[in-house]
Amino acid sequence: MDVRKLKRRVCAAMAATALMATPLLAASAAEADLVLKGGTIYSGDAAPFVGDIAITGDRISYVGKKAPGGARRVIDAKGLIVAPGFIDTHTHVDSMITGDDATERLVLPFLMQGVTTAFIGNDGYGDPDTAKVLGSAAVRPVGINYAAYVGFGAVRTKIVGQDDRAPTAAELSEMKALVASAMCDGALGFSTGLFYAPQSFAKQDxxxxxxxxxxxxxxxxxSHIRDESSYTIGLSAAIDEAITVGREAGLPAHIAHIKALGVDVHGQAPAIIAKIEAARAAGQIVHADQYPWSASGTGLSASLLPRWAEDGGRDAMLKRFDEPETLARLRPEMHENLRRRGGAVSLLITSGPDDLVGKTLEAIAKESGAEPIDAAIAILRRAPVGIASFNQSEADIAAFMKLPWVMTSSDGSIGHPRLYGSYARKYETYVKTNKVIPLRDFIERSTALPADAFSLQDRGTLKPGAFADVIAFDPATYAPRADFAQPALFAKGVRTVIVNGKVVVEDGAPTGVAAGRGLPRTSKAEACA
Structure with missing residues (x-):
């Protein structure tokens, strides 16, 4: 455990001791707008206890055994777990948050499982116009809070395009200026998706x-690292690269959706963990997030095509399919990628043409009477499609999940049940049923840990003065309803969700209130003068 984490634990323990000894943890809440009464409170950084939480305006005004005075409204939380709203550090809900559809902007798939804050712009896709992205909530109300990355892919595409080449000195200067501007406008940081073209064409420097x-x-x-499997440099070397970038650039390194993907790297979790913990022991800040599913989500092209086949973008890729010599070179590499993914039965179409969604590549190949690679090429000719790729071992998932520096995420995107059920699934499967981690760890790694790691001021814990992002769920019924057959079903068991002091889920149903905010990171003023 690093010094900062240890200090936070000690302070939390002192606060918990004080709480047990006194009836109040804050000044009087007599004029509170709302009190959640009698729930089992997991504050995010202290031992659980039964008590009350009072909210005044958009802030928590009291946390303790019994709120003094009255309140304009009281919610009975007896028998429920009361916790900070969950913070999802890796999502793909950018278009939901900034789009035109007011209902989509509520981001109900997240609210209904207790997620009140999400990060967007992950995998290098973050719009460099951070001011526009974060300012969107002021004119297009949103249901959740959100922070935004500036993305390498978006920056590189804007300046260099889709080509496999190094930037010129002038182009590199332009890219650096875009990143700098985005940071000064409140970006959380710099995200990359080095597995994906055109980001994969970039060298480490x-x-x-x-x-x-x-x-x-x-x-x-x-960083979505350059290789989570054995595609190019391999999982171990890709982790080394992420750690090196963080060290040489001088900033914390965060490993996105940490995993060992594909049959070639199953069982490598202990070695990867040792590598990261060695960097942490040497004084570097390195942490990670993880979604609780054995199936990843990506594009069919990213999973099967070598990156050279995507040089120049989709149009160039399609032309290569029509070139016999190129296709002859391409097919063996696609076969190898399919093997490392676990075969055609392991790839499920989750988005794209309606007649394909819900079918495996194996089933589509059989229906068409084609070999799986030919079926895949035919699909790619039609349209880009998303897939769920069943490619991880439960032993690796559990090994990563137990670590105190691995936080919860969803990697949520349309077509995969992780958008609607990741937090509920982690609780039901890995806390309640398989007992991989205890409830307190699940809550803290979904709240206080990301808030601390990403410096989200006054969020992630339940304490007086903190923003009132609060959830209450039934520990007996909290569970996902979404699965791969029906990926768009709301989770069950969340009774109350409060975002910035406003009730957005009441008695298990959304209220329609849009109380979220854009959360700009405070940049170092001297670097933005």
Whole structure:
């Protein structure tokens, strides 16, 4: 455990001791707007206890055994777990949050499982116009809070395009300026998706140069690493690269959705853990997030095509399918990628043409009378499609989940049940049923840990003065309803959700209130003068 974490634990223990000894943890809440009464409170950084939480305006005004005075409204939380709203550090709900559809902007798949804050712009896709992204909530109300990354893919595409080449010196300067501007406008940090073209075409020194722009302005380096499997440099070397970028650029390194993907790397979790813990022991800040599913979500092209086949973008890729010599080179590499993914039965279409969604590549190949690779090429000719790829071992998932520096995430995107059920699934499957981690760890790694790691001021814990992002769920019934057959079903068991002091889920149903906010990171002023 690092010094900062140990200090926070000690302070939390002192606070918990004081709480047991006195009836109040804050000043009088006589004029509270709302009191959640009699729930089992998991504050995010202290031992649980039965008590009350009072809210005044958008802040928590009391946490303790019995709220003094009256309140305009009282919610009975007896028998429920009361916790900080969950913080999802890796999502793909950017278009939901900033789009035109007011109902989509509520982000109900998250609220209905207790997520009150999400990070967007992950995997290098973050719009460099951070001011526009974060300012969107002021004119288009949103249901949840959100922080935003500036993305390497978006920046590189804007300046260099989709080509497999290094940037010129002038282009690199332009990219650095985009990252710097985004950071000064409140970006959380610099995100990359080095597995995906065109980001995969970049060498490490290019990534370091851009990450430094985030570093001097107080940001985080978030990376979908270059290889989570055995596609190119391999899982171990890709972890080394992420750690190196963080060290050389001088900023915390965050490993996105940490995993060992594919049959070639199953069982490597202990070695990866040892590598990261060695970096942490040496004084570097490194942490990770994880979604609680054995199936990842990606595009069919990303899972099967070698990156050289995507050089120049989709149009160039389609032309290669029509070139016999290129296709002859391509097919063996696609076969190998399919093997490492576990075969055609392991790839489930989750988005794209309606007649394909819900079918495995194996089933589509049999229906068409084609070999799986030919079926895949035919699909890619039609349209880009999303897939769920069943490619992880439960032993690796559990090994990563037990670590105190691995926080919860969803990687939520349309078509995969993780959008609607990740937090509920982690509770039901890994806390309640399999007992991989205890309830307190689940809550703290979904709340206080990400708030601390990403410097979210006054969020992630239940304490007086903190923003009132609060949830109450039934420990007997909290569970996902979404699965791969029906991925768009709300979770069950969440009774109350409060965002910035407003009740947005009441008696297990959404109220329609949009109380979320954009959360700009405070950049270092001297670097933005």
């Amino acid at each position: 290019e990534v370091v140069a851009l990450a430094k722009e985030a570093a001097v302005r107080g940001g985080i380096y978030d």
